[in-house]
Amino acid sequence: MSQPRKIVVLAGDGIGPEIVAATRRVLDQVAVFDYEEHLIGGISIDEHGLALHDDVVDACRSCDAVLLGAVGGPKWDELVAVDPGAARPEQGLLGIRKALGLYANLRPVKPSPALIDSSPLKEERIAGTDLLVVRELTGGIYFGESGRDGDTAHDDCSYSVAEISRITRVAFEAAKQRAVGRDSGPRVTSVDKANVMETSRLWRETVKVIAGEYPEVELDHMLVDNTAMQLVSRPTDFDVIVTENLFGDILSDEAAMLTGSLGMLPSASIGAEGEPGLFEPVHGSAPDIAGRGVANPLATMLSAAMMLRYGLSMPAEADRIEGAVDAVLASGLRSPDLFTGAEGEREAGTAEVTDAVLAELA
Ligand code: NAD
Numbered sequence: 001m002s003q004p005r006k007i008v009v010l011a012g013d014g015i016g017p018e019i020v021a022a023t024r025r026v027l028d029q030v031a032v033f034d035y036e037e038h039l040i041g042g043i044s045i046d047e048h049g050l051a052l053h054d055d056v057v058d059a060c061r062s063c064d065a066v067l068l069g070a071v072g073g074p075k076w077d078e079l080v081a082v083d084p085g086a087a088r089p090e091q092g093l094l095g096i097r098k099a100l101g102l103y104a105n106l107r108p109v110k111p112s113p114a115l116i117d118s119s120p121l122k123e124e125r126i127a128g129t130d131l132l133v134v135r136e137l138t139g140g141i142y143f144g145e146s147g148r149d150g151d152t153a154h155d156d157c158s159y160s161v162a163e164i165s166r167i168t169r170v171a172f173e174a175a176k177q178r179a180v181g182r183d184s185g186p187r188v189t190s191v192d193k194a195n196v197m198e199t200s201r202l203w204r205e206t207v208k209v210i211a212g213e214y215p216e217v218e219l220d221h222m223l224v225d226n227t228a229m230q231l232v233s234r235p236t237d238f239d240v241i242v243t244e245n246l247f248g249d250i251l252s253d254e255a256a257m258l259t260g261s262l263g264m265l266p267s268a269s270i271g272a273e274g275e276p277g278l279f280e281p282v283h284g285s286a287p288d289i290a291g292r293g294v295a296n297p298l299a300t301m302l303s304a305a306m307m308l309r310y311g312l313s314m315p316a317e318a319d320r321i322e323g324a325v326d327a328v329l330a331s332g333l334r335s336p337d338l339f340t341g342a343e344g345e346r347e348a349g350t351a352e353v354t355d356a357v358l359a360e361l362a
Helices: 016-030 042-048 054-061 074-082 090-099 113-118 161-179 197-209 226-234 245-256 298-311 314-331 349-360
Strands: 005-012 035-037 065-070 104-111 131-136 146-149 152-155 187-192 217-225 241-245 267-271 277-281
Touching: 005 016, 005 054, 005 090, 016 035, 016 065, 016 298, 016 314, 016 349, 035 054, 042 074, 065 090, 065 187, 065 298, 104 245, 104 298, 113 314, 131 161, 131 245, 161 187, 161 197, 161 241, 161 298, 187 197, 187 245, 187 314, 197 217, 217 226, 226 241, 226 245, 241 245, 245 267, 267 298, 277 298, 298 314, 298 349, 314 349
Parallel strands: 005 035, 005 065, 065 277, 131 241, 187 217, 187 241
Antiparallel strands: 104 131, 104 267, 146 152, 267 277
16 A cells, blocks of 8 residues: 655644644545644744744655745734734744745635625626636845935846746646546647737747647637626636746735635646645634634635645546535535525534535535
């Protein structure tokens, strides 16, 4: 028998430990894994005086995938308010992303049929939406030279062919994976501002070259302003969207809101081939509800499904978890953040929602 895959678990702060524990139970139901738990964020500051210990970085570098809860909370915000030089929980998050060289962020947007009512868009527009935003994470204007000269400020945007090529390949590979067993073929929409920006013209040229390696994937190019409109007017037309850092930051939040449920949104960050990826819910540590047993664990379970699909090449197990989550929602069970009181709904805490997912998987 092959060795179980090794997952480093960084539960973090606030609701992190609750939702990660629930997700581990679900993972155990679909396969055998070798877990290693470590501290990150505020709890690591309390224990070690810094948000990310070198030993944790080493453990993450030598595992197959990292599952993260969330970091942060008012306790550490208050310490920073008194002493601006104090360690901050989010340094742990930024530190581990950097240490693992994670350059691609993947955010799927696929509203569960049972939750279609929570979308701010009309049901007929949103029904059937199933898209993935692939955002470049380490280049562009956020990492360019910036500065001020008198009353003028500047932020430089630069991209290299190598940076564009590797993120484009992530998008095309993801498109291929998503199309397995699907009637429609894989499609990638590359988003840029090539009518104005030189980096966007290089982006478009490079994407076209890489597309040559994937003849089975359909490619189109779209300007970012048009994409912002199309995402809300015809979201069902998209499959995989690939774009640079700043555009991706904005579009992935816009796309996420199509579902209207923060507690449902998973994400994945991918690094170099063969290196572990990092999988985490989009939401934060929700200190307002921590320890009360009411946190919605589904975004973390869906992040674990992404870990299986994109990090551990276990797509069948990923499908099982996603199917179980859909089935639980279809049964009407809702954690308080999703509960509307509509007919057929029943409110339940973290443990009961988790038990229901486990029952679907049994
Ligand atoms: P948040 O996402 O933690 O919470 C926003 C609101 O959504 C809160 O009312 C919260 O109760 C609710 N919520 C979030 N996740 C939920 C879940 N799974 N189930 C039920 N309700 C949920 O954002 P915030 O309040 O702005 O930040 C709280 C802390 O989290 C801060 O310290 C912030 O820095 C940190 N944060 C961490 C991450 C991360 O670790 N990736 C991301 C965002 C914010």
